[in-house]
Structures are given as structure tokens and as C-alpha cells.
Amino acid sequence: MSVKPKYWVLLLFILLGGIDPSYAASTPIEPKVLHIINRLSFGPRPGDVQRVESMGVELYIQEQLSPDSIPEPQSLTSQLKQLDTLHLNPVELSEHGTTHLPGQKPSLEERKAANKWAKQVLEQAVQARLLQATSSPRQLQEVMVDFWYNHFNVDAGKGRDRLWVGAYEQEAIRPYALGRFRDLLGATAHHPAMQYYLDNFQNRADSRPDAQGNVQGLNENYARELMELHTLGVDGGYTQQDVIALARILSGWGFSRPGQQTDNNFGFYFNPKRHDFSDKVFLGHTIKGGGKTEGEEALDILARSPATARHISYQIAQYFVSDRPPISLVNNLTQRYLATDGNIRKVLNTLFHSREFWDAKNFNAKFKTPLQYAISAVRATGMEVNNTRPISNLLQQLAMPLYRCQTPDGYKNTADVWLNPDAMNRRLSFATAIANGNLPLSTMLTNMEAGESPLGQGKIGTEQIPLQKSPRIPVDAWQLTNTLGNSFSVKTQKAIASSDSQIRSALILGSPEFMRR
Numbered sequence: 001m002s003v004k005p006k007y008w009v010l011l012l013f014i015l016l017g018g019i020d021p022s023y024a025a026s027t028p029i030e031p032k033v034l035h036i037i038n039r040l041s042f043g044p045r046p047g048d049v050q051r052v053e054s055m056g057v058e059l060y061i062q063e064q065l066s067p068d069s070i071p072e073p074q075s076l077t078s079q080l081k082q083l084d085t086l087h088l089n090p091v092e093l094s095e096h097g098t099t100h101l102p103g104q105k106p107s108l109e110e111r112k113a114a115n116k117w118a119k120q121v122l123e124q125a126v127q128a129r130l131l132q133a134t135s136s137p138r139q140l141q142e143v144m145v146d147f148w149y150n151h152f153n154v155d156a157g158k159g160r161d162r163l164w165v166g167a168y169e170q171e172a173i174r175p176y177a178l179g180r181f182r183d184l185l186g187a188t189a190h191h192p193a194m195q196y197y198l199d200n201f202q203n204r205a206d207s208r209p210d211a212q213g214n215v216q217g218l219n220e221n222y223a224r225e226l227m228e229l230h231t232l233g234v235d236g237g238y239t240q241q242d243v244i245a246l247a248r249i250l251s252g253w254g255f256s257r258p259g260q261q262t263d264n265n266f267g268f269y270f271n272p273k274r275h276d277f278s279d280k281v282f283l284g285h286t287i288k289g290g291g292k293t294e295g296e297e298a299l300d301i302l303a304r305s306p307a308t309a310r311h312i313s314y315q316i317a318q319y320f321v322s323d324r325p326p327i328s329l330v331n332n333l334t335q336r337y338l339a340t341d342g343n344i345r346k347v348l349n350t351l352f353h354s355r356e357f358w359d360a361k362n363f364n365a366k367f368k369t370p371l372q373y374a375i376s377a378v379r380a381t382g383m384e385v386n387n388t389r390p391i392s393n394l395l396q397q398l399a400m401p402l403y404r405c406q407t408p409d410g411y412k413n414t415a416d417v418w419l420n421p422d423a424m425n426r427r428l429s430f431a432t433a434i435a436n437g438n439l440p441l442s443t444m445l446t447n448m449e450a451g452e453s454p455l456g457q458g459k460i461g462t463e464q465i466p467l468q469k470s471p472r473i474p475v476d477a478w479q480l481t482n483t484l485g486n487s488f489s490v491k492t493q494k495a496i497a498s499s500d501s502q503i504r505s506a507l508i509l510g511s512p513e514f515m516r517r
Helices: 007-015 031-040 048-055 057-065 074-081 090-095 108-135 139-151 161-176 181-190 192-197 221-230 240-249 292-303 306-320 327-339 344-352 370-381 389-397 421-435 477-483 490-498 501-509
Strands: 253-255 268-270 280-282 285-287
Touching: 031 048, 031 057, 031 139, 048 057, 048 477, 057 139, 057 344, 074 108, 090 161, 108 139, 108 161, 108 370, 108 389, 139 161, 139 306, 139 344, 161 181, 161 192, 181 192, 181 221, 181 292, 192 253, 221 240, 221 292, 240 280, 240 292, 280 292, 285 292, 306 327, 306 344, 327 344, 370 389, 370 421, 370 477, 389 421, 421 501, 477 501, 490 501
Parallel strands: none
Antiparallel strands: 253 268, 280 285
């Protein structure tokens, strides 16, 4: 099946809207149950709605806020263990297979081997993220990994970061996704992936030449983004003088080279020869020259700033509630952030108990990003995922490839970015393929290559070459309806009920309601 516009799907909703249903739908589930699942997870798997309905919304919230209390399935644990590059640190990833001496140029064979290694490392990082997002019961943690990675974005398309983005997520994002913001901020600030992506490894006191006599001077890139994107926000009250002061404070921060002693297992390295040891005034605070400790003091100031509290609170509210979050909610979360010293778990708990979160007008009001749509569709079918390539191919087509956002502000989560006709056609093609059992999600295909269509039928734009697939098992529409709690409008229910049984599951996964969370 080629990826072509599925206008017939859209027409069914319009033309069949007035036909009485002949298909008996399941009893609708309490909207609050669906709302909490759709916001705290990437969408329900079979049985999730009934489980939350039985245990109660409050217990579900507290369970998700404590991910370590939720056992991971053995199947997922086994899959992740097979990804042998996943738990290597940046130093190990960089030095893998290196045989030439420092200063020597690698041979052609070494460059080819290095490229092959980098491709494997990145592919395994993508696999790990998609496997955990689709299969882990620790769904709020997975949602927050998505949120924080975009907040502290690093692009795998930039040089060495193709090796490091997976380690960056494992070491600097995941362990702190529900912890204290200051710890998360510090972990990202020290990680080689961030130091390289935003060029701080080139940041040096402008009065100190390097070994070749070159004077590169201060690099303000990371200092500026650290305040504008990561902490204070664009209207956070800082000046250009603060940017310069922070760049001076962070001069000498970078990552280790071969033979250098690292300051931690990640490969962070502070080079005193590149640091400006003079006193600085930063955001009205005098910071005495003291080397690496200056940077820690600056991070403390940033993490505890009311501007940071508001910036983070706004972004969290936008992600979980609405594209334009209520000011009252942002204010409430800001106060909670400041009162708890940036405890993310407690801020989220306040959010999940706020009247704004439970306002019915915000139910099913957030348009899913490509990642959220793809993962929710896979989860809804209940398929066991062994092959993540069809998912990553769809994300590539929808302009949201994992770890590939080039700009430091990360992927957006608002409808204006993702809602367009071409993207809808691609989503509907994916919905049709997965509903018909045409996506080889359960079996890894040895001859699948990057660039293939998500249908697993050859490269897009080329002659369709049939590939060996697992048995074609269409998704049962009745089971799918129960999984999703029959959360459809009357018009959508009529369209589904009046359609041919073979396309009902595709209609469900392509429905306007399923496009939102």
C-alpha cells in the first residue's frame, strides 16, 4: 500500500454522520478516567481503562508519581539488555574501536568503522526510547522524559552528539525526570552532549591562548540558551551583561579528551587553564572567582529564581493542560515550585489535583504530537513491539525524528505546529496500516532499511518490494473501542457503526478524537 491521501476516511465522517448506528458500542467510561490516562501516559493499552476505573484515579496518580514502585515487564527488561550500547558512558562511546594515537588522523577503515558504530549507537538509543514508551507501565516517567528531553534538547545531527544523545538521556534526563529541577539542570549542564551541542566546550577566558597560540575567547551560546530556554525564559529579566557574566563563569567547562582525568563518569572536565578566575556580577549576585564552584553557584541562582519557577510551570501546564494554560494554574504551580525548592514530583501532584486540570473544557483538548500519536496508536492495539522501525519511520515522515530536532528549543507540543493536511494524511495511512495488521511491529525484519515506508513494503517513492512479515492480524474494532473507553462523539460513532467492518479499526485510529489527548 502506497502512502496516498485517504480522503475516503475523511469523507466517511462527513457523509455517514447522519446514519443511525447498527454497531453496538461498549458503555462509555467515566471521562475523568480517560482524561487522567491520556495525560499521564501515552494512551491506554488494553485493560488500562478498566484497571484505573477499578483502582481509582487518585491511586493511579500516586502510583505514576512513584515509578520505582512499578515493576517493569521482564520482556521489556530483556529487550533493553540486548541493546549493548545503551549503558555505555560518553567516554566509552567515544573511545570505542580507537586505535590511532591522539593527534593522528584516523585511516579510511577507521572512519568507516566509526560511522558504522555511531549509526548503531543512535539506532539503539531510538529503539530504547520507543520500546519504553510503548511498553513500560511507568508511563508518567516516559512522558516526562519526552517533556524534559525537548526542554533540554540536544541534536544527534551535530557531530559527536550522534554518539552521546542516548547516554545523555540515560544519564542526565531519566534519573531526574521526577526529581528536583536543580539536579536535572546540573546533570544536563555537566553532560558532554550539552557541552558539545551548545559549544560551551569552546568557551574560554579571552585572555588565555590555547596550545597553538590561538585566542578563541568567550562563547556565549550555552550561557544564553541556559537562561532563555532552560531556566529564566526569554522574559526572565536578564541582560546581555548577564549572558557575558555567565559565559565567563562557565569558561573552562567541557569534556575530557583522551588521557585526561574526568570529573565524573559522564566525561565532564573542568579546565582551569581556560577559566576566567575574576569576580563576576550575575543577576545582581556577586560571584567570587573560584573555578568550577562558580558554575555551581550560578546554577543554584538560576534554579531558585522565581522567573525559572514561572517558566517551568508554564511549560508543564502547557504540556499537560492546554496550549494556552490558565494564568491561575501557572501561578499556583509557580508557588508550589518555589515552596518545594523545585520538586518536580510535587509540582506535578499539585497540577493533577488542580481545578484547571479537571476542567471538562480541557478534556481531549491537546492535539497529539507525532510521537504521542504513533505511540498511542501502537499502545491501543496491545501489540507486542519488537521492531520499532515502522514507528521511527513515521516520525521521520512527520518531521519529528527522535533526537533530531536541530534547534535548542526542542520539539513543540502545540497544535499549530503539527496540524496540517499532509501530516493528517500520513497519520491516516499509519492508522490504516496498523489496523489492517500490515505493520511488522512484532517481528524484526532483517532486510528493513532506513527510509522505508511505515507499512514495511519498501522505500517510499520506489517500487514496492514485498518484505517478509509476521502473520497479518487485523486489529479487532470492538476490542479497540473498549480499550479507548468508547470516547467518541456521536458523529464518529455513527460513522464507525455504519462502515464496513474491515475499516472500523482504521476509522477509530484515524478519528478526530484519537488525534487528541
